[in-house]
Amino acid sequence: MKSQYEQVFTKDHLGVKILGYALLFLMFFSFLLIAWYAPVERTMGLVQKIFYYHVPSAWVAFLAFGVVFVCSILYLTSKDKKWDVFAASSVEIGVVFVLIVLITGPIWARPVWEVWWTWEPRLTTTLILFLIYVAYLLLRYFGGKNEQTAKFSAVLGIIGFIDVPLVYLSINWWRRKHRRILRVSGWSRR
Amino acid sequence: MKQIFTILWKDLLVELKSKESLLSMFTFGLLILVIFNFAIEPTPAIKRAITPGLLWVTFLFSGVLGLNRSFALEKENMAIQGMLLAPVDRGLIYFGKFGANLIILLIAEILTLPFFLLFLNMPLFQHFWWIIGIILLGTIGFVAVGTLFSAMATNVKMSEVMLPLLLFPVSTPILLAAVACIRDVIAGEPFATYQNWFFLLVGFDMIFIVVPSLIFEYVVEE
Structure with missing residues (x-):
């Protein structure tokens, strides 16, 4: 039924x-x-247009994970299965959009920064975020469709979201030392 | 308080009788050290550079071994059922398990520590109490999240794989902060250079002791 x-x-x-x-x-x-x-950007050229996908995708992903957080709390307090379904669908949306961010980022970075990837704070945070919520999906997959899995994923939805500011803060501090090098050699050189 | 201590003591007693977790964690830690030394072939300069990171990689990896056992044992003989039937607040069960996991991992770490001096020339004794303090803070945060996730991972398929998948991304801040603190302590930097990291460690510890103790009951309830 x-x-x-x-x-x-x-x-x-x-x-x-x-x-x-x-x-x-x-x-x-x-x-x-x-x-x-949209006009073609003067210094970066055509590749800059990827921003129009890259940035909004990041917003959608963060919004989605915010929704997961709220729905997870609501699920644990109410045990209404509706919130679990909302949270799980939201994670799927978030993971897809984080993936878009992670794919479009390097495509933009290669011609502009001359590297595919740098361990820049926002990039790295996004990657960690992606890994946390991929683990969420794996947890649901391995847990099977039952109430216990719903509870476990709600717990991860809460812990994961609380963790994000700490991840960003720590990675930001971690990279602070290296940022000067980046400036000296110039953004386009590094 | 007495209930927490009872659960903690029960776990420690089981561990002291069998020494399963401790032995495997210690041996595994040594093995990681040896493998890294072969893989990197460190010169003295490289040794200095990799020691803080290698220290925490070793601790986190062997920590996962111990945490995996923590609730697997409870599940084997349905012992968790008995514990849940006892008229005890679930938060206290969390603290008991957390305390036991913490002590077991700390013992394994202290056993492994001399080998960092032996293999990597880590200046262990110049800043002994600072190093111990930071190891304590880092381990508290890791085990606090780890105990919660261990209770979850035990109940799903592929539990041994699931625990590190859940735990490592979430413990990134702990890893970075703990590595940065140890790095600066070993380099003989004054406290001011790494106080941010130090307080991040303390903050992480507080958040991830309070939050799991509140939601632990949802993880274990039937």
Whole structure:
């Protein structure tokens, strides 16, 4: 038997349909804007346009993990399965968008920084974030579909999100020593 | 307090009788040291550079071995059921397990420590109490999260693999802060140069003792 929320959030639901088509249209529209409306950046050239995917993807990912955090708390306090479903779907969205960030980042960095990857704080934090939530998905996969898995993943959703500021802070301090070297040799050289 | 101590003592007693975790953690730690020495072939300069990192890599890796055992033992004979039936707050069970894991890992670390002096010329005795203090702080944070995740990982498939996958990304701040502190202590820097790291360690410890003790009950309840 389907529970109430499963009936609400199937793909045939009107709201889901409207949002889905709106998304499709807006994505296409934004692609047109990126391709023709946005000017070509003077120093970085065409590759800079990847920003229009890179940055919003990072926002979406962070928002998604924020949603996971809130839904995880709500799940543990209420034990309403709805919140577990929200949290799990949100992690999937977040992981996909972090992956977009991690793929588009190096594509941009190679011509501009002349390296694919540097252990820069935001980059590194994003990578750690990705690993935390990949572990979340693995936990759900290995745990099987039951209430226990829901509880475990809620716990990880909470701990993981609390951890993010600490990860950023620590990596930021870690790289502080190296930033001067980066400046001396110039962004484009490093 | 008495309940915490009872659980802690039970775990320590089991460990002291069998010495399974301690022996495997200690041997594994030594093995990591040896492997790294072969893999890197360190000159004195490289030794100085890698010692802080290698110290914590060794501790975290052997720590995971011990943490894996922590709840596996409880599960084997359904002992966790008995503990949950006892009229004790679940938070206290967490603190008991945490305390036992902490002490066992600390013993393994102290056993491994002389080999850093032997193999890597780590200046252990110049700053002995600072090094011990930082090892204590780093281990507290790691074991605090580790105890919570161990209780979770034991109950899913692939538990031995699952624990490090959960634990290592989350403990990045601990690793960085602890490595930075040890690095600066060994280099003889004044406290001011690494006080940020030191307080980050303390902060991490406090957050990740309080939060897991609050949500531990959700992990163990049936």
